[in-house]
Amino acid sequence: MGETLSRTVTQNPDLRSLECIRCGGHQPVGDHPRGCPSCLENGTPANLACAYVPRNGTSGVPLPYEGAPSLGEGGTPLLRADLGGDVDLRLKWEGANPTGSHKDRFSAVVVARALYAGYETVAAASSGNAGVSLAAYCARAGLGCEIAVADDTPAHVLTLMRDLGADVVSFPEAGLRWRHLAAYLGSRTVLPVTNVPVPPVGSSAFGIEGYKPLAAEILAELADRVPDWVVVPASRGDLVWGLYLGFREVCGTRPVPRLCLVEPFPRVAAVLRGDDPHGHFPGATAVMPSLAGNTVALQAVEAVRRSAGRAEVVVDAAAAAGTRRLWRSGLPLEPSSAAAVVAVDQACGSGAIAPGSVVVAVATAHGLKGM
Numbered sequence: 001m002g003e004t005l006s007r008t009v010t011q012n013p014d015l016r017s018l019e020c021i022r023c024g025g026h027q028p029v030g031d032h033p034r035g036c037p038s039c040l041e042n043g044t045p046a047n048l049a050c051a052y053v054p055r056n057g058t059s060g061v062p063l064p065y066e067g068a069p070s071l072g073e074g075g076t077p078l079l080r081a082d083l084g085g086d087v088d089l090r091l092k093w094e095g096a097n098p099t100g101s102h103k104d105r106f107s108a109v110v111v112a113r114a115l116y117a118g119y120e121t122v123a124a125a126s127s128g129n130a131g132v133s134l135a136a137y138c139a140r141a142g143l144g145c146e147i148a149v150a151d152d153t154p155a156h157v158l159t160l161m162r163d164l165g166a167d168v169v170s171f172p173e174a175g176l177r178w179r180h181l182a183a184y185l186g187s188r189t190v191l192p193v194t195n196v197p198v199p200p201v202g203s204s205a206f207g208i209e210g211y212k213p214l215a216a217e218i219l220a221e222l223a224d225r226v227p228d229w230v231v232v233p234a235s236r237g238d239l240v241w242g243l244y245l246g247f248r249e250v251c252g253t254r255p256v257p258r259l260c261l262v263e264p265f266p267r268v269a270a271v272l273r274g275d276d277p278h279g280h281f282p283g284a285t286a287v288m289p290s291l292a293g294n295t296v297a298l299q300a301v302e303a304v305r306r307s308a309g310r311a312e313v314v315v316d317a318a319a320a321a322g323t324r325r326l327w328r329s330g331l332p333l334e335p336s337s338a339a340a341v342v343a344v345d346q347a348c349g350s351g352a353i354a355p356g357s358v359v360v361a362v363a364t365a366h367g368l369k370g371m
């Protein structure tokens with residue numbers, strides 16, 4: 001089926017190259033799982049971003065590919081969250097996506113890329129949501145799917161991936177999954193779509209484009225009012241960087257919202273204080289596996305810096321308490337997502353977010369998968 005569908009996928013004719021987010025060098029349109037080759041050689045890996053021919057007077061966000069099978073991703077509601085604070089807080093309810101997380105936006109575009117370029121299988125490292133999402137989109141498109149997981153991945157998540165047709169390979173530690181994906185570099189049949197190098201760069205630049213419509217949807221829901229803050233849970237920062245790219249396009253000459261990156265222990269927060277971004281950041285999380293990892297990708301730091309944003313650390317106990325509170329308010333979020341709401345509370349308490357601000361917290365994933 002993948003071969004038949006590949007004929008329906010088109011590449012945006014305005015897509016002209018991939019541009020390094022660090023050095024600005026351009027690469028031909030293609031798959032670069034290790035990011036910019038020059039920056040990689042210099043020991044400072046950096047992701048690439050899609051560069052399009054500028055079009056004056058057009059609105060909307062360009063995407064690299066169209067015509068792949070959709071499961072109805074995107075267009076999620078922006079819920080008012082009357083949680084007692086003195087800010088106008090909205091939740092971008094990404095749990096309403098087909099497999100219950102924002103990853104469906106990424107999967108739709110990388111699967112389109114895989115079909116367009118003639119790959120047979122998509123491979124990814126995942127702690128859960130991305131794997132389930134990719135498995136569904138690959139199955140829908142008739143592509144093979146291989147998910148590299150860590151041995152501590154919950155059994156019911158593995159069952160979901162396998163029931164959706166994915167091959168699951170398991171490794172004793174999360175970092176080994178990236179080494180496994182590196183074996184597919186240069187393959188003409190298997191496309192790795194999540195991070196490969198260490199230090200990391202992040203996931204496929206094409207997939208990250210799939211997050212841009214979030215910015216357009218948020219602005220539309222707010223009657224074109226640019227929110228003061230958008231609060232985003234992050235590990236390697238695919239989502240926060242995609243949001244930055246989207247807001248940059250839809251805000252025009254106006255400043256983009258300040259992006260508040262949420263993490264379980266200081267990583268980006270440490271880099272913003274002057275730590276080496278290519279270092280190892282000690283810490284762990286037992287309740288937020290989506291936000292785990294001891295490294296930083298440049299794209300996460302850049303999203304915060306370029307938006308004049310900040311990083312907020314939410315520890316496990318606070319995320320767990322916040323999750324319970326949200327469920328009892330009828331908002332079943334996974335702890336990694338509830339952490340965004342906790343971060344808003346903390347940042348309001350410290351004065352980092354001013355009273356009266358319009359704040360959007362991205363509720364990245366539904367909590368039901370974790371039950």
Ligand SMILES: [Zn+2]
Nearest residue numbers: 020023036039
């Ligand atoms: Zn570069």
